[in-house]
Amino acid sequence: MASQAAPLLITPSDLADKLKSPAGISILDATWFMPNAPRNAREEFMNSRIHHSQFLDLDGVASPHELGLKHMMPNSQTFAKACVEKLGISRDTRVVIYDSHGVFSSPRALFMFRAFGHINSSVLDGGLPRWVDEGYSATSGSLATPKFGQYDAPQLDADTIRSYEQMVSNSQLEGDAYEILLDARAKGRFTGIDAEPRPGLSSGHIPGSYSLPFNLFLRRQSNKKGDLEYTTFLSPSEIREALNTAVGTTKAQDIVDGRKPVITSCGSGMTAAVLWLGLQLLGVRKVGLYDESWTGYAMRSGSKIEKST
Incomplete structure (x- = not known):
């Protein structure tokens, strides 16, 4: 595994510089759409993508879940097999991840790589839309066959993932x-x-949790043509302001200083990683992610659900 961590975020110009010598770099399109969205991420990838990129199917690279949930964290063997057989990634590959929203699903892919110790990995801030908006070209058509490498099954950092049982236990603590x-x-x-976007699922929240919508860590941008919007991360100081508003300045300081560990959650474990990455940009390292998130929690009949106005 690479001994030095890559920056969490890179810009299109950073990536363009790296692609002048593309050997040892793997670029992954990790675009994901909500199940009810009338769009197909893989088809859009084939029609427009960054040169040399491969498609990372976050639902396909996942371990089965007892409730049938999608894009759950894979086990180490599944992760290693996907890296080698589908993506041509080895342990020392420089990985750059993007999506077509700007910032939406790419942080989830980065979370996966980092949780398995592949710290030579980054998110392209602004994704494909910013890449094109800043004058870099996209390509389409057939894909190059990735070169197979060697990737022994890595060990998952157990502190990065929270289970349902841990969430229930945590909600009872003070x-x-x-x-x-x-x-x-x-x-x-x-x-x-x-209402929740998933039919039949109750809305509400886990007792004791705080609301911090993921888009409060992001800035909405318009492209130069004015016909497309996309997202990029806010500056660390602006992210800190959003955190202060959500939990109060005292708790926010405890989080940033590492005195208070934090867990992120969302609907299905996807945008929880946006919060995870935003906190990483603040230097917070004690961040866990509730993998199955609200869908898994609310699907269980014994779960305590709070609602508020």
């Missing part, structure tokens, strides 16, 4: 023992006023 839980869903879903 004081220093409680891990702060940040919920990345929209505020209306958190309070229970708005």
